[in-house]
Amino acid sequence: MALPFFYSIQSSSVSSKGCLFLPTGGCLRDKRTSRLAFVSAKKSGSDFCLESKVETLLDGVKWDDKGLAVAMAQNVDTGAILMQGFVNRDAVATTISSRKATFYSRSRSTLWTKGESSKNFINIHNIFLDCDQDSIIYLGKPDGPTCHTGSETCYYTSVLDQLNDQQVVGDKLALTTLSLLEFTISQRKAELVTSQNGKPSWTKCLLLDGKLLCSKIREEADELCRTLEENEDKSCTASEMADVLYHAMVLLALKDVNVEDVLEVLRLRFSKSGIEEKSSRKS
Amino acid sequence: MALPFFYSIQSSSVSSKGCLFLPTGGCLRDKRTSRLAFVSAKKSGSDFCLESKVETLLDGVKWDDKGLAVAMAQNVDTGAILMQGFVNRDAVATTISSRKATFYSRSRSTLWTKGESSKNFINIHNIFLDCDQDSIIYLGKPDGPTCHTGSETCYYTSVLDQLNDQQVVGDKLALTTLSLLEFTISQRKAELVTSQNGKPSWTKCLLLDGKLLCSKIREEADELCRTLEENEDKSCTASEMADVLYHAMVLLALKDVNVEDVLEVLRLRFSKSGIEEKSSRKS
The missing domain is CATH 3.10.20.810 (Phosphoribosyl-AMP cyclohydrolase)
Structure with missing residues (x-):
């Protein structure tokens, strides 16, 4: 041309x-x-x-x-x-x-x-x-919040919450499941700091007791493995994996690590083969 | 009115x-x-x-x-x-x-x-x-695939891959990190079945050796916990969590469980408080 x-x-x-x-x-x-x-x-x-x-x-x-x-x-x-x-x-x-x-x-x-x-x-x-x-x-x-209001995204107005007259404290982003779980855990953590009572919460128990949290993470990882070792059905595997994810995400909250940071680590890693990636980490 | x-x-x-x-x-x-x-x-x-x-x-x-x-x-x-x-x-x-x-x-x-x-x-x-x-x-x-072509979503044409002349086998959906990792693991699993060699792959090693996989999952969960117990920095926690997620997702692939199924379990659970949810599971 x-x-x-x-x-x-x-x-x-x-x-x-x-x-x-x-x-x-x-x-x-x-x-x-x-x-x-x-x-x-x-x-x-x-x-x-x-x-x-x-x-x-x-x-x-x-x-x-x-x-x-x-x-x-x-x-x-x-x-x-x-x-x-x-x-x-x-x-x-x-x-x-x-x-x-x-x-x-x-x-x-x-x-x-x-x-x-x-x-x-x-x-x-x-x-x-x-x-x-x-x-x-x-x-x-x-690189940072996308919305001109400073919000992470432009979608923070829930139509159904408005129709249900639900009181929303601050923006409620259009979050998908993993992000919504992370948000919920961060709310429980904030309630501990501000001494708000809120609902009874297993998440709060875990946030207050790192020893309990770690024993649960090890236990749930073991139970996930046993669904493979003992040939349990798929629903057990999904349920145990949900347990692993949830408890590990409470640990992330305690350490102030975002799920997004973890996903970024994964993304950067799997642009190489696992064996290449492991070699590069060793060096 | x-x-x-x-x-x-x-x-x-x-x-x-x-x-x-x-x-x-x-x-x-x-x-x-x-x-x-x-x-x-x-x-x-x-x-x-x-x-x-x-x-x-x-x-x-x-x-x-x-x-x-x-x-x-x-x-x-x-x-x-x-x-x-x-x-x-x-x-x-x-x-x-x-x-x-x-x-x-x-x-x-x-x-x-x-x-x-x-x-x-x-x-x-x-x-x-x-x-x-x-x-x-x-x-x-x-309820099922959204696209009239039978594809899960309507977005399966990568502009940048076309410009780079990358050969794409089948549709390449616009996948975000977790879904893309799941897709990559499923490709490695498919290569094992079809005896394609492909690249050297740690994922394939794990898929072929359930005992190794389970020992890695337990080991990575332990290492994640130690980042809390030993007060390691945030980047260690993110890295160990990435390890837990990746290895657990290989187990999901072995068991033919989709990450989406796990997320659905989590979504259905956290509509209740954790303590309420645990009680309902016991009953």
């Missing part, structure tokens, strides 16, 4: 902010075809090849009548949906090249990269298109 | 399918105000109160110029984003009353409930609005 017109930036369609994070160049646009290009100081054959692939990929997206698609940013470790916005071709192209989640603002008619003001970027690990090619997941790791 | 006109169904705006799952009545519409109402055979004061709350809540959503907002369905246990669609007032009202994720089809101009054909409903546990009141999470439990 010959690209004679690529080297004139059209700032009206690609904002300087939108291209701020390009490591080696910028997003440029062919005046005749409205297609994007990535340029580096020395443009190699592989750069042209990548451009072509990105263009083909963007051609495959079913943009709506305004040239937009929906994009959701999701935390790669916890699975939390951080925010949702809209994207055009330039926003996705910029996200691919900068690896920072970038959207199109419908009200301001410009690209914007989440974090360009707050520095709480969402660092992209992968991008997924749905079966209809009109919806996108930005799977990434946020 | 007097509702003299509520009892005439306008099928053009609220499809029979959209209201199929209302447990006690249907979605009805006031001809003058275009507002929805929920009716039961005997309409009580609390029904009117709920209607009023739902109306107030729907008034607070920032619908776009077509009366729509974005809605994403997320698996309450795994955190997987299952699908994304658009919703209007009727779709959200129907979802609230039926507790089945319901959307508005822009191409067919009708409500549709995910699962009305396939029976793979998404059973709603909570609904969240974002900080801008124009984006919604349906947090729910799917």
Whole structure:
């Protein structure tokens, strides 16, 4: 593909902010075809090849009548949906090249990269298109809270709680099971500090007695193993694994370690084979 | 709020399918105000109160110029984003009353409930609005695969893998860390069955030797406890917890137990206090 017109930036369609994070160049646009290009100081054959692939990929997206698609940013470790916005071709192209989640603002008619003001970027690990090619997941790791309110995610208003007149202390994030369990344990820990009584709580008993907690963790790990050794049924294994997870998460709370930190350790590890990883730890 | 006109169904705006799952009545519409109402055979004061709350809540959503907002369905246990669609007032009202994720089809101009054909409903546990009141999470439990292709979710096309020319065998779902680790372990298990060699793999060693696996699980649980007992730093705790999780997940794979099943056990348990839950298990 010959690209004679690529080297004139059209700032009206690609904002300087939108291209701020390009490591080696910028997003440029062919005046005749409205297609994007990535340029580096020395443009190699592989750069042209990548451009072509990105263009083909963007051609495959079913943009709506305004040239937009929906994009959701999701935390790669916890699975939390951080925010949702809209994207055009330039926003996705910029996200691919900068690896920072970038959207199109419908009200301001410009690209914007989440974090360009707050520095709480969402660092992209992968991008997924749905079966209809009109919806996108930005799977990434946020540098800090995503919401402009300072909340971890933009989703902290529970419709059903409002309808049930449930009093919610502070924000109640849209948490999935593991994160909700972690939140519940952290609430029990906070109740101990503030001397609130709350409900009777096994979690509080464990938080107050590290010796009991450790004996339970060892016991539950042993019981999980016995479901394999004694060929117990699947429901026993699921139940014992739930026990292991819960008790271990109480220990994490006592040590002020987030489940997200553990998941990050796992993610970084399994990018190598286990044997390679174990060797690297030994060295 | 007097509702003299509520009892005439306008099928053009609220499809029979959209209201199929209302447990006690249907979605009805006031001809003058275009507002929805929920009716039961005997309409009580609390029904009117709920209607009023739902109306107030729907008034607070920032619908776009077509009366729509974005809605994403997320698996309450795994955190997987299952699908994304658009919703209007009727779709959200129907979802609230039926507790089945319901959307508005822009191409067919009708409500549709995910699962009305396939029976793979998404059973709603909570609904969240974002900080801008124009984006919604349906947090729910799917009865089966969500995608019309039979895939667990609609997001199985990795943009970055396509750009990197990575060969993907089968669908590669947009998996977050825990699910991706589970998937990787299941691949190692499959390689054992098909006698594929693949990379050297600690996971395969563990899968082939249950005695080694169980000794590792007990050992890692002990090491996790020692980070508390011996006051080791937080990074040790995170690392040991990652070891516990990984080895326990290999055991789950050997027993054909899904992490999702374990998370479901946890979710069902922590809806009660731990002490109440332990009592109920003993009885």
